[in-house]
Amino acid sequence: MSAENPTLADKLATAIADGILSGALKPGTRLDEMGLAEQHGVSRTPVREALRQLAMSGLIDMRPRKGAIVSKATPDQVESLFVAMAEMEATCARLAAISMTPIERRRLQARHEAMLVLANAGQTEAYSDANVAFHGAIYAGSHNAPLAEYAMNLRRRVGPFRRAQFQVEGRLVRSNQEHDAVVRAILSGDAAGAHAAMLHHVSLVEDAFEAFAATNAA
Amino acid sequence: MSAENPTLADKLATAIADGILSGALKPGTRLDEMGLAEQHGVSRTPVREALRQLAMSGLIDMRPRKGAIVSKATPDQVESLFVAMAEMEATCARLAAISMTPIERRRLQARHEAMLVLANAGQTEAYSDANVAFHGAIYAGSHNAPLAEYAMNLRRRVGPFRRAQFQVEGRLVRSNQEHDAVVRAILSGDAAGAHAAMLHHVSLVEDAFEAFAATNAA
DNA sequence: ATGGGTCTATTTGCATACAAGATGGATGCC
DNA sequence: GGCATCCATCTTGTATGCAAATAGACCCAT
CATH class of the missing domain: 1.10.10.10 (Winged helix-like DNA-binding domain superfamily/Winged helix DNA-binding domain)
Known part of the structure; x- marks a missing residue:
C-alpha cells in the first residue's frame, strides 16, 4: 500500500x-x-x-x-502468536521447497553459509540482521504474496515479545544448525522436510524466548 | 475488533x-x-x-x-489467494487435529453428518451455509486466534472470486466426501493426515472455481 | 488529425470545530 | 469511614471547511 x-x-x-x-x-x-x-x-x-x-x-x-x-498480550496470546508464526514460517518453507527458482535456491544457500561464519564468530548483532533477511528470503521463496506478507506481519508482531532471543548462551550456533536442516530440505525440494525442519527451528526460538524471559523474571 | x-x-x-x-x-x-x-x-x-x-x-x-x-486481482493473484487459503485451512486442520477438545470433535462430527444429509438432498444453499460454519469450526479448533482470523480473512477475500462454486455438477457430494477424510483425520488426531486432506479438499475447490469460471467465460 | 499543454472541476488529504461518551474526583449519604 | 452518585474534565468520534493534487476536457499548434 x-x-x-x-x-x-x-x-x-x-x-x-x-x-x-x-x-x-x-x-x-x-x-x-x-x-x-x-x-x-x-x-x-x-x-x-x-x-x-x-x-x-x-x-x-x-x-x-x-x-x-x-498490543498487550497475555502469555497465552503470546504463545498463540509464536505458534502462528511457526506455522506460517513452516508453510512458507514448504512452498519454498516447491517453488523456489534455482537462483533463489543458490542465494539462500549463500546466505546460509555466510551466516555460519557470523555464528562462529559470535557476531550476535550481524547474525540477527542476517537472520531476518534469511527468513525473509524464505517468505519470498514461497512465491505467495499473501502468505509472505502475513508471515512478515506476524514476525513484526512477536518482535516486542522476543527481543534479544540470541542472548541465550549458544543460541547462535544452534540456530545455524537448525537453518542447515531447513536449507537442505528446501534445496532438495523436500516439502514435508522443509515444513518440519522450520517448525522445529521456530519452536526452538520460542523456547529460547521463554528461557530468556524466565532468566529475566528471576 | x-x-x-x-x-x-x-x-x-x-x-x-x-x-x-x-x-x-x-x-x-x-x-x-x-x-x-x-x-x-x-x-x-x-x-x-x-x-x-x-x-x-x-x-x-x-x-x-x-x-x-x-480489490481487482490478476489471475495470478487470485491463484495466490487460493493457494494461501488452502495452506491456511490445512494448517488450521493440522492444529485442530492436535488441539480440539473432545466436545469440539463431537460437534465437528455432528456438523459433518448433518451436511451429508444436505448434500444428498441437493440443498445447495443450506449446504453452502453449513460449509462456512464447518470450516469456521475447524479454524476455531486450531485454538489459535491469529491463524483462525487470517484464515477467515482469506476466505472473505477469495469470496468475490469464487461465488457459486457449488454450482459445478456433483460438487456437493464430492465436497462432503472430502470433508469426510478431513474429519476422520482430525478425530483420530492425525495431524499430517488432516493437513493433507484439507489441502486436497481446498485445492479441489479451487479447481471447481476454475471450471466454473471457464464455463462462464465460454 | 494528433500530440501537447493548460485550465477547470472533481476528489482526496488535512485541519479545525463541534458533539458525545468515558474517566476520575469531589461531594453527599449511609 | 466506606460507598454510591453526580459533576467536571478530558478523550474520542463525527462533521465541516479549506488546500492541494489529480484527472479530464478543451484548445492550440504542428
Whole structure:
C-alpha cells in the first residue's frame, strides 16, 4: 500500500510501528491521539487513520471510545502468536521447497553459509540482521504474496515479545544448525522436510524466548 | 475488533465489506468517499477510516490521492489467494487435529453428518451455509486466534472470486466426501493426515472455481 | 488529425470545530 | 469511614471547511 506518495497517515503508521518495534513504545502504552498529533506536528485526523491501520495489523488494540494501546498480550496470546508464526514460517518453507527458482535456491544457500561464519564468530548483532533477511528470503521463496506478507506481519508482531532471543548462551550456533536442516530440505525440494525442519527451528526460538524471559523474571 | 459499541467507521467497514462480499460491489469498482458518505448519510471522516481499515484487510486497494477501488486481482493473484487459503485451512486442520477438545470433535462430527444429509438432498444453499460454519469450526479448533482470523480473512477475500462454486455438477457430494477424510483425520488426531486432506479438499475447490469460471467465460 | 499543454472541476488529504461518551474526583449519604 | 452518585474534565468520534493534487476536457499548434 502506498508506495511512492506516502500520505501523512502512512508515515505516521510506520513511525508509530517503528516506535513499537524498537521498544520505545512498550506493550500497554496508551496512544492518545492528541499527544501523537502534536508530537508529530499534525492534526488528529491522520493520526486516527494511522491508528486504525495499525489496529488491523494487530500491533495495537483499539476499543471504541476508549482509545488505543500498544498490543498487550497475555502469555497465552503470546504463545498463540509464536505458534502462528511457526506455522506460517513452516508453510512458507514448504512452498519454498516447491517453488523456489534455482537462483533463489543458490542465494539462500549463500546466505546460509555466510551466516555460519557470523555464528562462529559470535557476531550476535550481524547474525540477527542476517537472520531476518534469511527468513525473509524464505517468505519470498514461497512465491505467495499473501502468505509472505502475513508471515512478515506476524514476525513484526512477536518482535516486542522476543527481543534479544540470541542472548541465550549458544543460541547462535544452534540456530545455524537448525537453518542447515531447513536449507537442505528446501534445496532438495523436500516439502514435508522443509515444513518440519522450520517448525522445529521456530519452536526452538520460542523456547529460547521463554528461557530468556524466565532468566529475566528471576 | 470493536465488539459492542461499534463506531460509525466500524459499521461502515462491515457494510462496505458486505457489499463487496455480496457482489453488489464488483472488483474494480471505484469507492469514492463522498458517494459512500452521502449514501450512508454520514460525513467523509468515518468513511475514510473504514476504507483504511478495509485496505489493510486486503478487500480494497487504496492508492494515495487516487482513491480506493474494490480489490481487482490478476489471475495470478487470485491463484495466490487460493493457494494461501488452502495452506491456511490445512494448517488450521493440522492444529485442530492436535488441539480440539473432545466436545469440539463431537460437534465437528455432528456438523459433518448433518451436511451429508444436505448434500444428498441437493440443498445447495443450506449446504453452502453449513460449509462456512464447518470450516469456521475447524479454524476455531486450531485454538489459535491469529491463524483462525487470517484464515477467515482469506476466505472473505477469495469470496468475490469464487461465488457459486457449488454450482459445478456433483460438487456437493464430492465436497462432503472430502470433508469426510478431513474429519476422520482430525478425530483420530492425525495431524499430517488432516493437513493433507484439507489441502486436497481446498485445492479441489479451487479447481471447481476454475471450471466454473471457464464455463462462464465460454 | 494528433500530440501537447493548460485550465477547470472533481476528489482526496488535512485541519479545525463541534458533539458525545468515558474517566476520575469531589461531594453527599449511609 | 466506606460507598454510591453526580459533576467536571478530558478523550474520542463525527462533521465541516479549506488546500492541494489529480484527472479530464478543451484548445492550440504542428
